[in-house]
Amino acid sequence: MSGLHIGLSYVLRLTSYVSFKMSDLHIGGQAVIEGVMIRGKTNWVIAVRRPSKEIVIEERKINSLGKKYPILTKFVLRGMLAFVEALSLGFQALNFSAKEAMEGEFEEEMGLKEMIFVFGMAAVLIIGLFFIMPAYLSSLLDGYISSTILSNIIEGLIRIAIFVSYLFVVSRLKDIRRVFEYHGAEHKVINAYEAGEELTPESAEKYSTLHVRCGTAFVLIVMIVLIIVFAFLGRPSILMRVVSRLVIIPLVTGVSYEIIKFSSKYENSYFVKIITWPGLMLQRLTTREPSKEQLEVAISSVKRLLELENSKQE
Secondary structure, eight states: OOHHHHHHHHHHGGGTOEEEEETTEEEEEEEETTEEEEEOSSEEEEEEEOTTSOEEEEEEEOOOHHHHOGGGGSTTHHHHHHHHHHHHHHHHHHHHHHHHHTBTTBSSOOOHHHHHHHHHHHHHHHHIIIIIHHHHHHHTTTTTOOOHHHHHHHHHHHHHHHHHHHHHHHTTSHHHHHHHHHHHHHHHHHHHHHTTOOOOHHHHHTSOSOOTTBHHHHHHHHHHHHHHHHTTSOOOOHHHHHHHHHHHHHHHHHHHHHHHHHHHHTTTSHHHHHHHHHHHHHHHHHOOOOOHHHHHHHHHHHHHHHHHHHHHHO
16 A cells, blocks of 8 residues: 555545444544554554454553643533544554554554655645635635625535545545445444444444444534634635634534534434434445454454453443
C-alpha cells in the first residue's frame, strides 16, 4: 500500500469512527488497514490480520487530557476533545496496522518525519477538497446570487456533493474497499453485542453493516451544521472564506458531537430516526459486507477491550 493510500485511509477514518455503549461502558471503534481498533475509557486495542493469517493484538493505555483538565469534559468542549483524541488514536492505529498488515514491507512503524508527511498529505487533501474547492465553486456564482445566505447554502451543498463523490470514487480502490469491509465487520460485531448475542462470526454475520452512531453520520452532521453557521457569516473573499471555515471547525465539531450524543440517547424516537436516516444511507458507501475472517478480527478486538475495561471495574 502506497503512502497515498495510507493518507486516504487516514482521511476515511473520519467516516469510520463509531461509538457505542456496552452496559455502563462507552466504547468507540474504527476500521484500520486489515483490522479494527476499539477504544474504551482507559484502554484501546488494535486487532490486525497479518499476511500469514495470524491475528495480532496490540493493547495500549489512553491518557486523555480530560483527566488532567476537567474543563475539557464540559458541554461542547468534550466534543472538540473527543474529535482531536480520535484523530490522534486513529493515526496511531493506522500506523500500527500498516506495519503489521504489510509484513516484510515495513520493518517498523513510521517515524516522526513519515508521520508528519502522511498527516500533511491528508490535511492538504481535506482542505483542498472540502474547503477550497467548495468556496471557489460557490464564488463563481456570486455575480448571479444576491442573497448571502443562499450563497453559503450553495457552498455547503457543494461541499456535501464533493464528499459523497469522494467516497464513491475511493470506494472503488481495492485497498480502500478492504478498509470498508472491516468497517462493515466492526458494525456487525457491535450490533450483535448490543443485541446480546454471543460474539461469533456466525452470530454477527446476520446483522447490519450500518450503525446509527457511525462517524459517517457525524461528518455529515458537521457539514450540515457548517451550512447553518456559515449562512450568517457573510460573503468574504475566497481566502477569508477558507480561513473562517477552518477556524470555526472546532466549535462546529463540538456542537455536532452534542447532536450525536442527543440522538444516541433518544435513538428510538421517530424524530431522531428521521434526522439520522441520511447518515445511515451514506454508510452504504463506507461499509461493505465482510468475510467471516474479517469478523473474527473485529471480534478479537472487541473481546480483548472488554476484558481490559471490565478488569478495571472489578
